[in-house]
Amino acid sequence: MIKTDVVIIGAGPTGLFCAHQLGIIGLKCEIVDNLDKIGGQCIELYPDKPIYDIPAVPECTGEELTNNLIEQIRPFNFNFHLSDRVQELKNENDKWIVKTLNGKEFETPNVVIAGGVGSFEPRKFPTKSTEKYDGKSVLYSIKDKTIFKDKSVVIFGGGDSALDWAIELSNSSKVTLVHRRDEFRGAPASVQKIKELSDNKTIDLITKYSIKDVKGNGSLESVEIKSESGESKVIKADYVLGFFGLIMQLGPIAEWGLNLDKKTIPVNTENFETNKKGIFAIGDICTYPGKLKLILSGFHEGALAARGCFKYARPDEKYRFEFTTASSTIKDRLGVKE
Amino acid sequence: MAKIKYIEFNGTEHEAEVANGLSVMEGAIQNDIPGIDADCGGGMSCATCHVYINDNEWLKKLPEKEMGEDDMLDQAYEPKSNSRLSCQLIVSDDLNGLTVHMPEKQV
Numbered sequence: 001m002i003k004t005d006v007v008i009i010g011a012g013p014t015g016l017f018c019a020h021q022l023g024i025i026g027l028k029c030e031i032v033d034n035l036d037k038i039g040g041q042c043i044e045l046y047p048d049k050p051i052y053d054i055p056a057v058p059e060c061t062g063e064e065l066t067n068n069l070i071e072q073i074r075p076f077n078f079n080f081h082l083s084d085r086v087q088e089l090k091n092e093n094d095k096w097i098v099k100t101l102n103g104k105e106f107e108t109p110n111v112v113i114a115g116g117v118g119s120f121e122p123r124k125f126p127t128k129s130t131e132k133y134d135g136k137s138v139l140y141s142i143k144d145k146t147i148f149k150d151k152s153v154v155i156f157g158g159g160d161s162a163l164d165w166a167i168e169l170s171n172s173s174k175v176t177l178v179h180r181r182d183e184f185r186g187a188p189a190s191v192q193k194i195k196e197l198s199d200n201k202t203i204d205l206i207t208k209y210s211i212k213d214v215k216g217n218g219s220l221e222s223v224e225i226k227s228e229s230g231e232s233k234v235i236k237a238d239y240v241l242g243f244f245g246l247i248m249q250l251g252p253i254a255e256w257g258l259n260l261d262k263k264t265i266p267v268n269t270e271n272f273e274t275n276k277k278g279i280f281a282i283g284d285i286c287t288y289p290g291k292l293k294l295i296l297s298g299f300h301e302g303a304l305a306a307r308g309c310f311k312y313a314r315p316d317e318k319y320r321f322e323f324t325t326a327s328s329t330i331k332d333r334l335g336v337k338e
Numbered sequence: 339m340a341k342i343k344y345i346e347f348n349g350t351e352h353e354a355e356v357a358n359g360l361s362v363m364e365g366a367i368q369n370d371i372p373g374i375d376a377d378c379g380g381g382m383s384c385a386t387c388h389v390y391i392n393d394n395e396w397l398k399k400l401p402e403k404e405m406g407e408d409d410m411l412d413q414a415y416e417p418k419s420n421s422r423l424s425c426q427l428i429v430s431d432d433l434n435g436l437t438v439h440m441p442e443k444q445v
């Protein structure tokens with residue numbers, strides 16, 4: 001059990017800056033994110049796109065913004081728990097017990113939900129029949145590529161993951177690549193390579209088809225694909241892989257008894273607390289009259305939520321407002337020498 | 339201003355007057371029409387504002403897809419050749435009378 005002042009759910013820009021504000025006022029926090037990297041939407045959806053509306057930063061990419069936010073909280077040495085999802089929040093003796101998918105447990109008076117539109121999860125096949133094989137022979141990511149040796153593998157998708165795996169696995173497996181149209185969105189060199197492998201019959205390339213059904217008797221045997229005009233084909237398959245990018249799923253957050261308005265959590269604008277004491281929501285996931293889904297709003301919300309956390313983390317102390325330019329305590333926390 | 343008809347997967351129809359300059363997606367969100375999630379708020383990076391244009395005439399009449407729309411549609415739920423991202427369809431008087439059909443689900 002890890003004890004801390006605040007657990008932040010989500011390492012997007014909002015969660016990161018909130019951590020900074022917590023560090024400045026002398027609180028400790030632990031940050032959990034489902035992605036394998038820090039930065040939320042900025043790093044997952046648009047690392048190379050320039051952002052033009054961060055105050056006092058005329059232009060920076062999603063990745064640069066993330067790196068600067070990480071740099072800004074470095075002095076505090078906060079722990080990140082990546083590739084892990086917060087599943088459960090439970091109240092025990094006025095403390096929150098936070099449990100993750102990988103079995104980590106935290107005890108804290110405060111939880112800050114900076115979960116964006118939810119956790120990033122792979123988009124799955126629309127076909128119900130695939131569910132039975134999910135995680136066994138129907139896969140959306142690859143941990144151990146040796147399992148495919150000498151097997152028939154059918155890969156769906158047209159982006160880099162689909163193309164790269166088709167190329168890689170074609171060395172030691174029978175690969176079929178299925179995509180819904182003739183154009184691919186992967187890197188041109190990979191597209192070129194796929195065309196070569198298809199021309200010399202190393203892989204089977206089937207376009208303008210999508211999945212219809214999977215069949216098997218205990219273990220997976222084949223996958224049926226369909227074209228829009230209704231033709232279908234059956235392909236032998238030991239494994240079916242789908243690479244359709246990531247979608248954002250509210251997931252467990254919807255089950256914590258918080259008030260919800262569509263996919264967002266209503267908060268008060270004084271300290272961004274939700275309907276539950278000690279649970280705060282900031283950034284894209286919170287809503288209030290006039291809410292703007294912008295990074296700059298998330299920064300403001302994080303600063304106020306951090307002060308809200310102080311009350312529960314240090315019930316016997318009074319929060320003192322201080323400027324970073326003037327306070328020697330803050331400079332100490334930042335490790336700045338005067 | 340254009341009158342847009344949104345038809346849910348279960349057949350429920352909604353009609354909305356959408357101001358010029360807004361997207362077909364925003365028309366749905368602002369009028370509380372279910373079936374379009376728009377998780378990325380129109381950033382063309384979520385594919386949860388996916389709709390079908392079933393009428394062939396309309397499909398031809400709509401402005402062509404910009405770079406990236408088809409790439410994003412690859413990641414949508416059950417995309418077809420008449421799929422569009424409603425956040426990329428900007429309303430003008432020309433879109434008056436457009437009907438869009440929603441997929442079974444967005445995520």
Ligand SMILES: Cc1cc2nc3c(=O)[nH]c(=O)nc-3n(C[C@H](O)[C@H](O)[C@H](O)COP(=O)(O)OP(=O)(O)OC[C@H]3O[C@@H](n4cnc5c(N)ncnc54)[C@H](O)[C@@H]3O)c2cc1C
Pocket residue numbers: 009010011012013014015032033034035039040041042045046050051052053084085086087114115116117118119120251252253282283284285293294295296298378381382383
């Ligand atoms: C293409 C695009 C362009 C944009 N351009 C701009 C712009 O120019 N200016 C601007 O201000 N904004 C822009 N935005 C919006 C901006 O990116 C978001 O407002 C911002 O990322 C929200 O930050 P956040 O920290 O609240 O959430 P997010 O960045 O969404 O991060 C939330 C994180 O929480 C994680 N998470 C959720 N639930 C859990 C859980 N249960 N357990 C563990 N982790 C969880 C998710 O995996 C995710 O990493 C743009 C967005 C997109 C998509």
Ligand code: FES
Pocket residue numbers: 363376377378379380381382383384385386387410423424425426
């Ligand atoms: S709203 Fe996200 S792609 Fe259209």
